[in-house]
Every structure is written in structure tokens, then in C-alpha cells.
Amino acid sequence: MSKRKVKNDHMPVGECITQVQKILRERLCHQQLPQKLVGVEAQHKHLLELLKRTAIHGESNSVLIVGPRGAGKTMLLKCVLRDLLEEKEVQKNLLQVYLNGLLQTDDRIALKEITRQLHLENVVGDRVFGSFAENLAFLLDALKKGDRSSSCPVLFILDEFDLFAHHKNQTLLYNLFDVSQSAQAPIAVVGLTCRLDVLELLEKRVKSRFSHRQIHLLSSLTFSQYLDQVQAQLSLAHDFPDTKFAEDWNAGIKTLCEDKSVEEVLQKHFNSSKDFRSKHMLLMLCLSRVSVANPAIKPADVLEASRLCLADAKANMLHGLSILELCLIIAMKHLNDIYEGEPFNLQMVHNEFKKFLQRKSNSMYNYDQPVVMKAFEHLQQLELIRPVDGSLAKTQREYQLMRLMLDHSQIMESLQKYPQCPTDVKQWAMSAFG
Amino acid sequence: MTAVLQHPGYEEERMQRVAGQLPGREVQAGMLLSLMGQPQHYSYPSIFIYGHRASGKSHVMHVLLKELELPHATVSCVECVSVTLLFEQVLLSFFGCDAASLLPCSPSLSDFVRIYRQQCSQTPAKETRYIVMDKAELLRDADTNLLPALLRLQELVEDNVTVILLSEIVWDNFRPNTGCFEPLLLNFPDYSKGELQQILSQDRHPSYSAEFYSSYINILLGVFYSVCRDLRELRRLAALNFSKFCEPLAEGKVKETDTHKLWKNIEPHLKKAMQTVYLREVSSLQWEQMQQMEEKEAGALRGVDTHSAVALDDFLRIAAYLASYNPARTDKRFFLKHHGKIRKTNFLKKNEKTSNHLLGPKPFPLDRLLAIFYSVVDSRVAPTASIFSQISSLVTLQLLTQVSHNDQLNAPKYKCAVSMDFICAISRTVNFDIVKYLYDFL
Ligand SMILES: Nc1ncnc2c1ncn2[C@@H]1O[C@H](COP(=O)(O)OP(=O)(O)O)[C@@H](O)[C@H]1O
Ligand SMILES: Nc1ncnc2c1ncn2[C@@H]1O[C@H](COP(=O)(O)OP(=O)(O)O)[C@@H](O)[C@H]1O
Ligand SMILES: [Mg+2]
Ligand SMILES: [Mg+2]
Numbered sequence: 053m054s055k056r057k058v059k060n061d062h063m064p065v066g067e068c069i070t071q072v073q074k075i076l077r078e079r080l081c082h083q084q085l086p087q088k089l090v091g092v093e094a095q096h097k098h099l100l101e102l103l104k105r106t107a108i109h110g111e112s113n114s115v116l117i118v119g120p121r122g123a124g125k126t127m128l129l130k131c132v133l134r135d136l137l138e139e140k141e142v143q144k145n146l147l148q149v150y151l152n153g154l155l156q157t158d159d160r161i162a163l164k165e166i167t168r169q170l171h172l173e174n175v176v177g178d179r180v181f182g183s184f185a186e187n188l189a190f191l192l193d194a195l196k197k198g199d200r201s202s203s204c205p206v207l208f209i210l211d212e213f214d215l216f217a218h219h220k221n222q223t224l225l226y227n228l229f230d231v232s233q234s235a236q237a238p239i240a241v242v243g244l245t246c247r248l249d250v251l252e253l254l255e256k257r258v259k260s261r262f263s264h265r266q267i268h269l270l271s272s273l274t275f276s277q278y279l280d281q282v283q284a285q286l287s288l289a290h291d292f293p294d295t296k297f298a299e300d301w302n303a304g305i306k307t308l309c310e311d312k313s314v315e316e317v318l319q320k321h322f323n324s325s326k327d328f329r330s331k332h333m334l335l336m337l338c339l340s341r342v343s344v345a346n347p348a349i350k351p352a353d354v355l356e357a358s359r360l361c362l363a364d365a366k367a368n369m370l371h372g373l374s375i376l377e378l379c380l381i382i383a384m385k386h387l388n389d390i391y392e393g394e395p396f397n398l399q400m401v402h403n404e405f406k407k408f409l410q411r412k413s414n415s416m417y418n419y420d421q422p423v424v425m426k427a428f429e430h431l432q433q434l435e436l437i438r439p440v441d442g443s444l445a446k447t448q449r450e451y452q453l454m455r456l457m458l459d460h461s462q463i464m465e466s467l468q469k470y471p472q473c474p475t476d477v478k479q480w481a482m483s484a485f486g
Numbered sequence: 487m488t489a490v491l492q493h494p495g496y497e498e499e500r501m502q503r504v505a506g507q508l509p510g511r512e513v514q515a516g517m518l519l520s521l522m523g524q525p526q527h528y529s530y531p532s533i534f535i536y537g538h539r540a541s542g543k544s545h546v547m548h549v550l551l552k553e554l555e556l557p558h559a560t561v562s563c564v565e566c567v568s569v570t571l572l573f574e575q576v577l578l579s580f581f582g583c584d585a586a587s588l589l590p591c592s593p594s595l596s597d598f599v600r601i602y603r604q605q606c607s608q609t610p611a612k613e614t615r616y617i618v619m620d621k622a623e624l625l626r627d628a629d630t631n632l633l634p635a636l637l638r639l640q641e642l643v644e645d646n647v648t649v650i651l652l653s654e655i656v657w658d659n660f661r662p663n664t665g666c667f668e669p670l671l672l673n674f675p676d677y678s679k680g681e682l683q684q685i686l687s688q689d690r691h692p693s694y695s696a697e698f699y700s701s702y703i704n705i706l707l708g709v710f711y712s713v714c715r716d717l718r719e720l721r722r723l724a725a726l727n728f729s730k731f732c733e734p735l736a737e738g739k740v741k742e743t744d745t746h747k748l749w750k751n752i753e754p755h756l757k758k759a760m761q762t763v764y765l766r767e768v769s770s771l772q773w774e775q776m777q778q779m780e781e782k783e784a785g786a787l788r789g790v791d792t793h794s795a796v797a798l799d800d801f802l803r804i805a806a807y808l809a810s811y812n813p814a815r816t817d818k819r820f821f822l823k824h825h826g827k828i829r830k831t832n833f834l835k836k837n838e839k840t841s842n843h844l845l846g847p848k849p850f851p852l853d854r855l856l857a858i859f860y861s862v863v864d865s866r867v868a869p870t871a872s873i874f875s876q877i878s879s880l881v882t883l884q885l886l887t888q889v890s891h892n893d894q895l896n897a898p899k900y901k902c903a904v905s906m907d908f909i910c911a912i913s914r915t916v917n918f919d920i921v922k923y924l925y926d927f928l
Contacts, residue, residue: 372676451846
């Protein structure tokens with residue numbers, strides 16, 4: 053079958069949508085590597101050259117990739133490695149060790165993992181080492197080639213690098229950097245971290261052995277670039293099986309990105325964060341609304357996705373409180389106003405609530421103290437109120453000092469949305485004094 | 487209803503069966519399904535579902551994963567007291583017990599991820615695997631790395647896996663100081679009164695008509711909805727009180743359709759239930775602890791007699807109460823026999839906004855307690871040397887709490903931990919008019 057014929061094959065809509073979902077989900081949910089990284093060409097080139105020197109020329113090195121979460125550190129490194137491994141020689145020789153600060157929580161675990169990833173468990177056997185340095189030297193030595201003149205280059209990748217600085221004496225970091233400075237074996241140490249102040253975490257002797265090379269991924273993105281990215285990330289490539297569908301889809305995405313209301317929404321998200329991850333979350337919510345019945349992303353989908361992303365979780369929780377619990381929240385709000393944010397206890401809140409009840413003729417909210425106490429406890433369990441530090445167990449519950457974890461506008465806003473909120477309760481909430 | 491729950495990759499019949507089990511949660515289930523996507527596609531690495539208790543979080547997840555036969559592991563963070571159990575549960579559900587047995591004793595996250603990767607390279611996921619963490623708020627008390635690692639597990643194990651966290655606490659209270667992978671947030675709103683009515687009416691008793699049970703639920707919600715919206719508690723209350731509701735019917739006094747008479751019969755009963763059943767049986771742990779304390783108080787109260795040793799003990803409590811609720815500077819006025827002419831206005835600070843009974847008991851040192859004690863006992867009972875042992879027994883009974891620690895350099899401080907009603911009752915038995923000595927009631 054000729055290639056051209058396949059391309060022109062017309063697929064049923066259902067199948068096209070399935071393909072769209074598959075392709076875009078791999079981009080948005082699964083960090084699939086793009087053909088080419090845009091926006092970080094300089095960083096890519098820099099890192100590739102550094103690693104080439106280790107992989108091909110056997111020079112040791114160390115470098116830190118620094119940038120906020122979701123800025124693309126892992127992606128950058130993976131793309132560089134993909135390009136690096138295109139060279140046959142590199143593919144044959146280069147060894148890689150992946151460590152993650154979340155997983156290898158101490159140096160003993162890390163060393164075990166290094167041994168395993170270098171496939172040296174059998175070589176090590178039951179051997180006992182006097183120190184970490186001795187152990188590491190043994191491992192690197194074991195990698196020497198038959199003629200012992202050269203050694204396989206090893207790439208150490210340390211994700212969540214800053215967490216390794218909390219290990220006892222920073223032994224792992226010290227030894228890796230130490231090797232990277234001496235001529236023992238060709239290694240490259242690549243650290244990935246979101247902490248800009250990462251160097252301050254390093255002990256002096258560790259810091260002095262680090263090359264001080266840093267690659268920063270600080271976003272200097274403009275909004276129009278951000279828009280371009282959104283469009284690129286939602287567009288289909290030329291190799292999509294149904295050409296006609298892909299063209300229509302891409303045209304639809306282009307129109308979408310030019311829509312005024314969509315642009316407004318995206319501007320809002322751009323202002324709050326520019327990283328890839330939070331954008332992916334928004335786009336994923338848009339994508340999830342695509343189906344056979346709704347075979348394109350429409351402005352309304354973006355608006356709805358944005359509404360979900362920006363929803364105030366605490367306001368959502370207030371919506372589900374009982375009327376009694378809501379009244380207690382209002383009483384706390386008044387106490388906060390009167391005493392300028394000083395902490396309060398249940399007695400005071402109940403008292404404030406009673407003052408409100410006294411002004412009313414009917415007694416539909418007259419609950420016994422234990423019922424009120426239970427409502428109060430529920431609010432605490434939901435962490436909408438929190439005890440002031442200290443003296444937890446020592447005080448009776450009704451006197452325990454608490455603080456309200458909600459602000460004025462959250463309370464007022466959720467009152468508007470509260471289902472069938474009684475008018476007198478609303479008025480009470482809005483009155484300036486309890 | 488079924489229109490919402492349509493999804494490519496699943497047969498219609500199956501979707502209908504799912505929808506039938508999720509009244510009031512069609513929108514949320516539909517939303518979740520569209521996020522999860524078709525089984526063989528990728529889903530978002532982590533999803534955080536929050537909503538009030540009994541808003542159907544676990545129920546919806548359970549029905550979806552079971553009915554659609556998706557590979558999953560459900561982990562209750564309450565039951566998994568150690569991470570070992572959590573790791574075992576996940577490996578067992580996905581790869582069988584052989585995989586779980588590969589875990590070393592007291593495994594680290596590193597071990598777990600290593601074994602997971604090993605196993606999934608042998609049996610890669612054909613469909614998205616789901617890990618559901620119920621009561622996820624407890625993860626915050628676990629090892630600090632556990633939560634961040636779970637949130638990005640997809641990346642760590644390089645498998646098509648999605649972690650779903652269920653909690654009644656908002657995500658903001660989870661986020662670690664240094665940040666982490668942000669999960670996709672999904673809210674399960676509370677059930678409306680109508681939805682509760684619909685769900686609860688499903689439990690109808692076979693020997694009564696559906697309308698009859700439904701009208702019962704309507705009355706029940708009328709009483710309880712303003713204090714309690716928890717489906718589980720309401721269901722319990724409905725079951726507990728139904729026989730009472732049927733009583734007039736069984737006695738042949740009213741017909742099934744006479745809702746007004748039935749209402750008149752059950753309403754006072756339900757109102758009472760609010761104070762007893764609702765509070766006691768379905769209470770939080772804290773409430774139970776409070777109960778215990780009340781029982782102790784009641785027990786102590788029953789034992790009151792005028793025997794002098796007991797009376798001594800009572801005066802000690804009275805003194806402790808006074809010391810807790812009166813400002814120290816007023817002691818002179820109350821307890822010095824010849825305090826001269828200190829006018830009331832002098833020592834009543836009018837700018838004191840709040841009564842001490844609102845603020846709760848204040849701690850006091852031992853010597854102040856003794857001073858007040860000797861003054862109130864006066865000559866009524868001869869103090870004995872056993873006074874110190876009585877103080878410590880009050881502390882053990884939790885009628886008095888020790889605030890500062892034993893081994894601290896400064897003298898220990900105490901607080902009175904009994905209620906006003908209780909202390910008034912005691913005072914009456916020893917003929918002591920406590921109200922006269924309380925600053926707040928001057
Ligand atoms: N230059 C880029 N172009 C397009 N997408 C990117 C780029 N860099 C990163 N991404 C995407 O952004 C997301 C976050 O990137 P990641 O490398 O995991 O961030 P980090 O490791 O800094 O937290 C990934 O899903 C990735 O696919
Ligand atoms: N929509 C519903 N229809 C029927 N039963 C439900 C529904 N939602 C919740 N339930 C039942 O209510 C109880 C509490 O629900 P659950 O899912 O455990 O709540 P959550 O996990 O939100 O605390 C369970 O027994 C569940 O079976
Ligand atoms: Mg990363
Ligand atoms: Mg649950």
C-alpha cells in the first residue's frame with residue numbers, strides 16, 4: 053500500500069477522536085518527548101556539549117539544572133540524552149545512574165541503588181567496605197575496561213538534588229563531586245532542583261568540589277509565546293492518519309486561540325503561572341471534554357476548564373456545611389472583626405451565636421451545647437478552624453483557642469451560593485457588629 | 487441520566503448499570519470518566535478528589551473501577567498503618583502475591599519503586615492502573631517523601647498509572663513547603679436535600695410502600711438536615727427510628743396515607759434523637775473522650791457525702807475552680823477577712839471585655855490554690871496532711887489538670903477541669919455559696 057493512500061484514508065469520527073485523545077494525552081499527561089524543544093535551545097546546546105565531553109572525551113564534570121517545578125528540567129535532560137545517545141559510540145559506552153531525592157533517602161540506600169544500576173551486585177558480593185569513598189572507588193574501578201587503560205564514563209543524575217543535601221554529612225554529594233574533580237574515572241554529575249538557593253545548602257567542602265556550573269530554566273516567556281505554545285501543544289502533527297480531520301482540527305485550534313474570551317482566560321493563567329505543568333492541567337481539562345458528540349475544543353470548554361482550575365476549594369467546602377456550622381462560622385467572623393483576629397474558643401463563639409438568637413423571636417436554631425460542640429468539632433476536623441499551638445490536651449475542648457482559616461471574602465462569597473440560606477442569617481453575616 | 491455516562495471504550499449496558507448505582511453523582515462520575523479516558527490511554531498522573539464525608543467519593547470510585555473492570559488497588563490510609571502495608575497492597579493488586587513477597591522487611595520507597603519497575607517491565611500496563619488512596623489526609627503524617635512520590639508515581643515507575651487521592655480536607659492543607667507535583671483537583675459537592683431524599687428512599691422496607699418510606703425520609707430530613715448532611719449518619723438515624731414511625735400503623739390507629747398524624751407522632755421522638763442518638767452513638771472520638779470525662783464527674787458526684795474527708799476534697803475542687811476563674815488580683819477582696827475599704831469599683835476593671843467564664847480556666851500555682859483553700863475551708867473542716875495526695879488524685883481523675891511539667895524548674899501549675907454546673911452542685915452539698923465568690927458574677 054502506498055504511503056499516500058494511507059494518509060488519505062478517511063477514518064470514522066470516533067476513531068479520529070480516539071487518536072486525538074491518545075496523542076494529546078501522551079503530551080499532556082505523560083511527558084512524551086517532543087521532536088524538538090522550543091524556547092530552551094541555548095540550555096539544550098550547553099548541556100549537550102557538557103555531557104559529550106564526558107561521554108566521548110572522558111572528561112569529568114558536574115552541573116546543576118535549576119528551575120521552578122514544571123519548568124521542563126527533566127524534559128531538557130531527557131531530550132539531551134536522547135540526542136546524545138544517537139552517537140553509536142556513546143550508546144555503547146555510557147552508563148547512567150538515576151537517583152531521586154524522594155526515593156534514595158539516605159546514602160546507604162543510594163549506594164545500594166548505584167550498585168544495582170551499574171549491575172555490580174555480583175562483583176561486590178559480600179565484600180565489606182571501610183567507608184563510603186572506598187565503596188564508590190571500588191565500584192568505579194570495577195567499570196574499568198579489560199586493558200585498564202580507560203574506563204566507562206558514568207552519568208549520575210540526581211533528581212530533587214536539594215534533598216540529597218539533607219543526608220548525613222552530605223557523604224554521597226561529597227564523594228561524587230570529589231571523583232568528578234579527580235581523574236579517578238570519567239563521571240558527570242547532573243543535579244536537578246527547583247531551589248534557587250541550592251548552593252547555600254551545600255557544606256563548604258562539598259561546594260568547593262562542585263564545578264559551579266548551573267543551567268537556569270527561568271521563564272522569560274511573553275504572552276504571545278505562551279499562546280503559541282498552547283496552540284502547538286493542542287495541534288496534530290502531519291503524520292496523523294486522517295489528513296482531513298487533522299487539518300480541520302488544527303484550524304479549529306487556531307481559531308480557538310484567537311478567540312477573545314479564550315485569550316482572556318489564558319492571560320489570567322499566564323499571569324498566575326507560566327510553567328508547563330499548570331498549563332497542561334488546564335489543557336487536559338479541555339481535552340477531557342472532547343468526545344464524538346463534541347469533536348472539537350470550543351471556547352466554552354476552555355472557560356469551564358478554567359473555572360474548575362481556579363475554583364476556591366474552601367468555598368466549595370463551605371457549601372456543604374450544615375446551617376448550624378455556617379452560623380458558627382459567621383459568629384467567628386464577627387469575633388475576628390471585634391477582636392481583630394485574636395483567637396477564640398467555642399464558648400465565645402456560642403455566646404456570639406446566642407446573641408444573634410436572642411434578637412430573633414423564633415427558636416429554630418436553639419441547639420443544645422453538645423450539638424453545637426459537635427458542629428464545632430466538625431469544623432476543626434475539616435481544618436477550617438485550627439487550634440492555636442500548644443496546650444492541646446491540657447485544656448477543655450470548649451476553651452481551646454482556635455483560629456479561623458477563612459478570609460472575609462470567602463465567607464461572604466459562599467453565603468451567596470449557599471443553598472436556601474435564610475435571610476436573617478445572611479443579614480447577620482453582613483451586619484458590621486455581631 | 488444515562489446520557490451523561492457515555493464513554494467510548496465501554497459498552498452502553500455497562501454504563502447504564504454504573505449510572506444506576508450512582509444517583510446524584512452522575513456529573514462527578516461523568517467528569518471522572520472523561521478524565522480517566524479510554525482504558526489504554528494515559529490519564530493525568532494524580533487526581534485529588536475532595537468533598538465532605540459521605541459525599542460518595544469512595545463509593546463512586548469503587549463502582550467505577552469494579553464495574554468497568556479496571557486494574558486498580560484501593561488503599562485505606564486508616565488501615566495501612568505502615569507504608570509496608572501500602573506497598574504490599576499495591577504490588578499485590580497489580581502483580582500478584584509473588585511480587586509483594588519481594589519486598590524486604592521495612593522497605594523503603596526506593597525498594598517499592600524498584601520492584602514496581604521490575605514487575606511492570608515484565609507485565610507492562612495495557613490499561614491505566616489506578617491506585618486509590620482513601621482518607622488521604624493521613625498521608626501527611628507519614629514519611630514526608632511519601633505524598634510527593636505518590637503524586638508523581640507515573641514518572642518514577644514509568645508506567646501508565648494514576649494515583650487518586652480521596653480526602654475531606656482541601657488540597658491547600660496538603661501542599662508541602664517546598665512544593666510538589668500538583669494533582670488535578672476535583673470537588674464532590676454535598677448532596678442536595680432532594681438527592682439525599684432520593685438516595686435514602688432506596689433503602690425502603692419491603693413490607694411498606696415506597697411512598698410511605700419516602701414520606702418518612704422527608705420528615706427525617708426535615709428534622710436533621712439543618713444539623714447533619716452526612717448520608718451515612720442520616721441512614722443510621724433512618725434505620726433506628728423507622729420502627730417508631732410505624733408504631734401507630736401497627737396499632738391500627740392511623741393509615742399509611744395519614745402523613746400528618748404520622749408526623750405528629752414521630753417528630754418529638756426525632757427531636758429527642760437529635761440529643762441522644764445523633765450525639766452519642768455516631769460521635770467522634772473526641773466526643774467519646776468527653777463522655778468518659780462526664781461519666782467520671784457524675785460518678786464523683788454520686789459519691790458526695792458530708793464525711794469530712796470527702797468534704798475536704800470538695801473544698802479543694804471549689805478552691806481550684808475559684809483559682810481558675812478569678813483573676814489573682816481579686817483574691818484579697820474575696821478571701822481576706824479584713825480587707826479594709828477596697829471599693830468594688832476600684833478593682834473592677836471596666837475595660838475587661840470578656841468574662842473569665844468565656845475564656846476558660848487559667849492556670850494557677852499550688853500556693854495560690856492552698857491559700858484559697860484554707861480561706862474557704864475556714865474552720866468548717868480541719869485540714870489534714872493528706873492534702874497533697876488529694877491534689878494528685880484529682881489530677882489522675884482529670885478533675886484538675888497539671889499545666890506545666892513536673893520536671894520543670896518552676897513550681898507546677900494547675901487548671902480546674904470541671905464545669906460550672908458540677909462545681910455548683912458540689913458547693914451546695916457542702917453549703918458553700920460559690921457564686922458570691924466568683925468575680926464574673928459580682
Ligand atoms: N520545552 C518544552 N516544550 C514543551 N513542553 C515541555 C517543555 N519542557 C517541558 N515540557 C512539558 O512540561 C511538563 C513539565 O516538565 P518537566 O520536565 O517534568 O518539569 P520539571 O522536571 O522541571 O518539574 C512535562 O509534561 C513536559 O512534557
Ligand atoms: N450516590 C449514592 N447512592 C447510594 N449510596 C451512596 C451514594 N453515595 C454514597 N453512598 C453510600 O454512603 C456511604 C458513604 O459514602 P462514601 O462513598 O464512603 O463517602 P466518602 O468516601 O465521600 O466519605 C457509603 O455506604 C456509600 O455506599
Ligand atoms: Mg522533574
Ligand atoms: Mg470514603
